[in-house]
Amino acid sequence: MTRKIQIFDTTLRDGEQSPGASMNTEEKLVVARQLLRLNVDVIEAGFPISSPGDFESVRRIAELAGDQATVCALTRAVEKDIDSAADALKYCKRPRIHTGIGVSPSHLQDKLRISEEECLKRTAHCVSYAKQYVEDVQFYAEDAGRSDYDFLVRVIQTAIDNGATVVNIPDTTGYSLPEEFGRRIKYLMDNVDGIENVTVAVHCHNDLGMATALAMEGVKNGATQIECTINGLGERAGNTAMEEVVMAIKMHEQELDAHTDVNTREFLKASRLVSSITGMSVQANKAIVGANAFAHSSGIHQDGVLKKRDTYEIIDPADVGAGQSQIVLTARSGHAALKHRLEELGYDLEGEALDQVYGAFLDLADKKKEVYDEDLESLVNERDRNENAIYVLEGVQISCGFPLTPTATVTLRNQADQVVTACEFGTGPIDAMCKAIDKIVQVDNDLTEFAVQSVTRGIDALGEVTIRVTDPEGAIYTGRGSDGDIVVSSTKAYLNALNRLLNDKKEHRK
Numbered sequence: 001m002t003r004k005i006q007i008f009d010t011t012l013r014d015g016e017q018s019p020g021a022s023m024n025t026e027e028k029l030v031v032a033r034q035l036l037r038l039n040v041d042v043i044e045a046g047f048p049i050s051s052p053g054d055f056e057s058v059r060r061i062a063e064l065a066g067d068q069a070t071v072c073a074l075t076r077a078v079e080k081d082i083d084s085a086a087d088a089l090k091y092c093k094r095p096r097i098h099t100g101i102g103v104s105p106s107h108l109q110d111k112l113r114i115s116e117e118e119c120l121k122r123t124a125h126c127v128s129y130a131k132q133y134v135e136d137v138q139f140y141a142e143d144a145g146r147s148d149y150d151f152l153v154r155v156i157q158t159a160i161d162n163g164a165t166v167v168n169i170p171d172t173t174g175y176s177l178p179e180e181f182g183r184r185i186k187y188l189m190d191n192v193d194g195i196e197n198v199t200v201a202v203h204c205h206n207d208l209g210m211a212t213a214l215a216m217e218g219v220k221n222g223a224t225q226i227e228c229t230i231n232g233l234g235e236r237a238g239n240t241a242m243e244e245v246v247m248a249i250k251m252h253e254q255e256l257d258a259h260t261d262v263n264t265r266e267f268l269k270a271s272r273l274v275s276s277i278t279g280m281s282v283q284a285n286k287a288i289v290g291a292n293a294f295a296h297s298s299g300i301h302q303d304g305v306l307k308k309r310d311t312y313e314i315i316d317p318a319d320v321g322a323g324q325s326q327i328v329l330t331a332r333s334g335h336a337a338l339k340h341r342l343e344e345l346g347y348d349l350e351g352e353a354l355d356q357v358y359g360a361f362l363d364l365a366d367k368k369k370e371v372y373d374e375d376l377e378s379l380v381n382e383r384d385r386n387e388n389a390i391y392v393l394e395g396v397q398i399s400c401g402f403p404l405t406p407t408a409t410v411t412l413r414n415q416a417d418q419v420v421t422a423c424e425f426g427t428g429p430i431d432a433m434c435k436a437i438d439k440i441v442q443v444d445n446d447l448t449e450f451a452v453q454s455v456t457r458g459i460d461a462l463g464e465v466t467i468r469v470t471d472p473e474g475a476i477y478t479g480r481g482s483d484g485d486i487v488v489s490s491t492k493a494y495l496n497a498l499n500r501l502l503n504d505k506k507e508h509r510k
């Protein structure tokens with residue numbers, strides 16, 4: 001059995017310190033319920049001395065959690081903070097007080113303005129003071145990442161000697177390089193007496209984008225608790241993202257000799273919930289929970305994933321509650337992805353037929369960011385319409401507007417492969433286009449119906465036009481055409497109706 005790594009969630013405390021991410025008590029309770037579904041080990045619910053609202057949140061979350069998770073409250077190394085935390089956790093089944101003090105030269109000299117000896121004295125006092133209230137006391141050595149190695153050993157030794165059950169080594173400013181942070185943890189493991197009897201925690205910030213790497217180095221060197229948040233929310237650039245460390249541990253369980261008990265299938269739900277409550281959106285390329293985390297849009301990758309998912313995916317999206325891998329059709333997609341999607345839509349195209357639709361697909365994809373299912377259906381229908389066509393559209397050019405006379409120039413290819421062009425005026429662009437086609441096709445008909453519909457999403461949607469024509473005997477022929485340009489759709493639709501009329505007449509002559 002590998003080492004169990006405790007997951008300490010601080011979304012409701014450090015996460016909430018993100019500018020703009022503050023949550024009220026009801027919102028915190030909603031997030032806490034999701035944290036329980038994730039099965040985290042510890043929920044840091046707030047900093048009770050900071051406001052009556054935060055006090056109440058800690059109290060209510062403690063009530064909610066029952067004995068399912070440890071609930072932790074943060075304090076400074078200050079008696080009144082600890083009294084308030086103890087009060088908020090009074091009815092908690094598994095209470096933990098998290099107290100501590102700055103230990104780096106910067107924090108000692110510039111913030112706290114105390115000597116190292118005073119820091120050690122306050123360390124001893126805050127831990128033993130909290131210990132009067134609860135058995136489980138976690139001590140943090142703030143800004144440990146920039147502290148002197150040997151002074152840090154003395155601080156942590158003092159905390160343990162005074163009863164700390166967990167010692168938290170934060171890289172508060174996200175300053176460290178991962179390997180160096182790992183060395184620091186190892187140094188503590190090797191030099192603090194009795195450290196093997198307590199839990200060693202890491203709490204890392206993302207100022208250099210390395211919060212996850214720092215936490216992993218901590219685990220490699222002996223830490224068995226990771227402090228983290230959903231979506232990596234947290235002060236400044238944020239904290240270690242829970243979804244990232246948990247999945248990294250899951251992927252590398254044997255080499256890290258580590259596992260967690262987190263229910264990873266709840267990750268996407270948790271991410272969306274926290275994002276909607278805090279209003280902090282998740283970047284599309286965010287690991288594990290970003291919109292693109294399991295989306296493939298380039299042909300080579302799509303081909304690989306369709307042959308075997310793990311050619312380009314290390315995580316099964318279902319494992320993090322993200323359903324299935326997504327194949328996004330774009331101008332970078334190849335035949336494999338197009339064929340796959342067409343098959344899912346019920347079209348089984350091969351060889352030349354597939355090549356024709358692929359050509360039309362690329363033309364469209366160069367104009368649009370993404371090609372949707374409705375676009376594909378239109379492209380396939382368009383190809384089917386052209387298959388038995390007597391006249392195929394080679395080009396259409398319209399000039400119209402105020403005060404121009406609408407003019408259409410249409411070029412068609414007939415079955416004898418002759419290309420014919422005609423130009424006509426009209427009362428409007430559609431009228432001009434129909435007259436130009438009539439000049440080439442020369443078949444008696446009346447246009448009796450014209451309807452336009454947007455078949456796909458967005459401003460760059462395909463427009464589908466339906467046209468009905470009636471021949472002198474009263475037979476009705478329906479034509480359809482689709483394109484991003486509504487005049488081109490109309491031209492295709494009119495030609496499609498005339499082709500059907502001509503094919504019908506040909507059948508009758510047989």
Ligand SMILES: CC(=O)SCCNC(=O)CCNC(=O)[C@H](O)C(C)(C)COP(=O)(O)OP(=O)(O)OC[C@H]1O[C@@H](n2cnc3c(N)ncnc32)[C@H](O)[C@@H]1OP(=O)(O)O
Nearest residue numbers: 047049050051075076077078100101102111112142172235
């Ligand atoms: C690294 C972290 O993320 S720690 C968590 C950060 N979270 C918060 O700050 C929670 C919200 N904070 C608050 O509500 C308030 O700042 C309070 C209630 C904690 C304190 O409010 P105030 O008493 O008005 O103090 P203020 O915020 O102006 O200054 C902080 C004081 O705490 C001291 N202090 C800071 N950290 C510690 C510590 N760990 N132990 C003891 N004292 C500390 C500072 O030196 C300063 O004291 P000074 O004015 O005597 O120099």
Ligand SMILES: CC(C)C(=O)C(=O)O
Nearest residue numbers: 140142143170172203
């Ligand atoms: C309170 C401590 C753990 C903290 O948030 C930090 O050092 O960043």
